Amino acid sequence: MVTVMLIAVLADRRVLSLRSVAVAAIIVLVLRPEALLGPGFQLSFAATAALIAVFNGLRDRDISLGPRWLRPAVAVVISSAVAGLATAPIAAAHFNQIAHYGLIANLLSVPLMGVIVIPMAVLAGLLMPFGLEGPVLSIMGLALDWILGVAHTTSGWEGARGMVPSPGKAVLPLIALGALFALLWKGRLRILGVVPVVLGFALWAGTPRPDVLIAETGGLVGIMTDQGRALSKPRGAGFVALNWLENDGNPSSQDAANALWSESTTRAWKITHLLGKKAAESFDSCAREDWVILSAVPRDLNLPCRVIHPKTLRASGALALYKTKDGIKTISARDVTGTRLWHAQ
Structure with a gap:
């Protein structure tokens, strides 16, 4: 400049x-x-x-x-x-x-x-x-x-x-477009630049956050509650936990978010999170509608429920789950970033 x-x-x-x-x-x-x-x-x-x-x-x-x-x-x-x-x-x-x-x-x-x-x-x-x-x-x-x-x-x-909370992809471009129009246009029509700006902020306010987040290692799960996101453990995967809470617009610490984790929270989503190889090996029963997230690869993969473990996450990356009227919508990190040459197949 x-x-x-x-x-x-x-x-x-x-x-x-x-x-x-x-x-x-x-x-x-x-x-x-x-x-x-x-x-x-x-x-x-x-x-x-x-x-x-x-x-x-x-x-x-x-x-x-x-x-x-x-x-x-x-x-x-x-x-x-x-x-x-x-x-x-x-x-x-x-x-x-x-x-x-x-x-x-x-x-x-x-x-x-x-x-x-x-x-x-x-x-x-x-x-x-x-x-x-x-x-x-x-x-x-x-x-x-x-x-x-x-x-x-x-x-x-x-x-x-x-x-x-973090905005959707269209929010900042809309705000920038409106602001640039208001700055660059000559005459009274520049007031029209307010429209994209207002629309951008409206979209920001309505940006949905994932109902459930699953870390790419399977070592951390976060479920959205009325009090904020509940995290499955108070320590470990701190960088992931910090990013989840920041993107939610939540100033809580990981310990405070873990205090929201309860049986009623997991029961509402039919989610079970098990940590360690021993817990993965001993797990052998689940219903078809259950989601089971493991931090280690289980010996028996022939289970009726949806089992998420490091081997499946290696191909998909972290997962975000949204509850819709048609059921549960799953978006993976690979869906967002696309497949790269160095990603595991």
């Missing part, structure tokens, strides 16, 4: 414009097209485009930010609010979190980043060949300590973090 801006200066063109953002985005995507799907690209360009659009709008309409002495503070408030709103849906979609006190944290830290940290970093780079960067880096360190302190303090406040 800085390179595009410098070229615009040399060409005597407007520096901060949506065209500059578009050119910078095209350059990045030509070099690394996969960046489009990454949160870094999406967050950076969403914030930049929104900031340029808002401040250009204020300038074109000759809207004053107040007395000269107050303008820097007002600009920080506006930029923090705009960037926060523009990036909030993307951050929530990728990380399942919303920072409720982000504006306050930005107001307390962004001025130091621009006034002290960045200038001191540049100055330290210039002085480093002469071995004189020490005092400059010390000043920079004090400012960074303040910024980190603000982050730790605000994140520790009650209600600082909100959790949201």
